[in-house]
Amino acid sequence: MxxxxxxxxxxxxxxxxxxxxxxxxxxxxxxxxxxxxxxxxxxxxxxxxxxxxxxxxxxxxxxxxxxxxxxxxxxxxxxxxxxxxxxxxxxxxxxxxxxxxxxxxxxxxxxxxxxxxxxxxxxxxxxxxxxxxxxxxxxxxxxxxxxxxxxxxxxxxxxxxxxxxxxxxxxxAGDHEPKALPEETRTSTVDGYEVKLDGDLAPGSTGKLTLTVSKDGKPVTDLEPYLGAYGHLVALRAGDLAYLHVHPDGEPGDGKTKPGPEIVFYAEAPSAGGYRLFLDFQHEGKVRTADFTLRTGPATGAPTPDVEPTGHGEHSH
The missing domain is CATH 2.60.40.10 (Immunoglobulins)
Structure with a gap:
């Protein structure tokens, strides 16, 4: 062919x-x-x-x-x-x-x-x-x-x-063989940085996602603001690529949010299935992207947690 x-x-x-x-x-x-x-x-x-x-x-x-x-x-x-x-x-x-x-x-x-x-x-x-x-x-x-x-x-x-x-x-145009969705991954390495993901996406309820950034085995505590936040998270649903762009809980200069090592997000998946997550963060003057794969099960009907966001939370871009 x-x-x-x-x-x-x-x-x-x-x-x-x-x-x-x-x-x-x-x-x-x-x-x-x-x-x-x-x-x-x-x-x-x-x-x-x-x-x-x-x-x-x-x-x-x-x-x-x-x-x-x-x-x-x-x-x-x-x-x-x-x-x-x-x-x-x-x-x-x-x-x-x-x-x-x-x-x-x-x-x-x-x-x-x-x-x-x-x-x-x-x-x-x-x-x-x-x-x-x-x-x-x-x-x-x-x-x-x-x-x-x-x-x-x-x-x-x-x-x-x-x-x-x-x-x-x-x-x-050209010859292309699409790749299968990667297995679930909760640790990503990029340019000597390691980012760990804790938490889950769940359809029907808001989940807390915590991304922890380290370098050479040490926590990064001086993340730099990038586009008004310490991190930007995009989640895409496998198949149709339904799009979710979430901004962290808190923002630089609000007197509450620390510049690492943790970046906290709250998000809800639209349905069960596989998702790819991409985190943009900036340190030492350069923006890097860590990627993860999560898989969600059927909605459980559990109530949305009562959370008190302190800043951006989820936004429209």
Whole structure:
């Protein structure tokens, strides 16, 4: 079988998986965190939290974030074709209901746009921050090393509008063999750092996730703020890539949150299944990404724990 045929068959298989998984996502409800819940596909209204950060009020929406290319009148439009292993100036727009590029965005966690690209098999992950031209075209240097199917997430809030995450598929031509989801892993090593994950994701209840960072066997107690927090956690559901971006409990400078070694998150899985988690943290002037795999069982019906977040908690980007 030649390369084009292989990739075509692979993409057809993805369409079947994606269609089925989207149905599951619609039935299982939104990706949410500690109450009051918020997620990217929800309609939100910013309010002040008691911990000095901010949270949001949510209106009902049964679709997890990142599963739709168009939502609430906004559409994500990739403009660049990528080639395996070739660095490109990747360009895209977000258009409004009239088809015009949006040019006015709110700053959220130090950026107007958070852009995340993952391979469909969840083996690779990139969190980048594009720059926007006056005409509303966003661009960012991007390299996808291997052929195959990818998912891009645009995480943003138009000025005067609601926070959204839109998702679009990117196809890179060539021969590709997708990888199986890794076995459950709770320890990740990157650039000499070791990050341990304690806690679980559970459908139907909020779970506490604690990420502990060490280097050369010693706790890291001087993590540096990155995009307004000591860590950013993205969780993606295997299959349809339902998207959850969670920010830590507490924030730098609030007088309560220590700069490591622990980073605490509260999150809820939208359904049972396999998840890949990616933690961005900064130390000694460099951002690093630790990755993990978790598997959740069926919802138990247990009540959501009564937690008292002190800062960001779960946010829409």
């Amino acid at each position: 030649n390369a084009a045929t292989k990739l075509g068959a692979y993409v057809l298989g993805l369409a079947v998986v994606f269609g089925g998984a989207l149905g599951v996502g619609n039935m299982t409800g939104p990706v949410v965190g500690e109450p009051p819940a918020e997620h990217h596909a929800a309609a939100t209204k910013p309010t002040e939290s008691h911990g000095g950060g901010h949270q949001a009020e949510q209106t009902k929406n049964d679709t997890p974030g990142g599963l739709q290319v168009s939502e609430k009148g906004y559409t994500l439009n990739p403009l660049t074709t990528l080639k395996a292993g070739k660095k490109a100036d990747f360009r895209f727009t977000v258009t409004d209901a009239g088809g015009e590029p949006v040019t006015d965005y709110q700053v959220q966690h130090d950026k107007k746009m958070h852009f995340i690209v993952v391979s469909r098999d969840l083996d690779t992950f990139q969190h980048v921050h594009p720059e926007m031209a006056a005409d509303g075209v966003w661009s960012v240097p991007l390299t996808l090393e291997s052929a195959g199917a990818y998912r891009a997430f645009a995480d943003f809030a138009p000025t005067g509008g609601e926070a959204l995450t839109l998702g679009a598929d990117l196809l890179v």
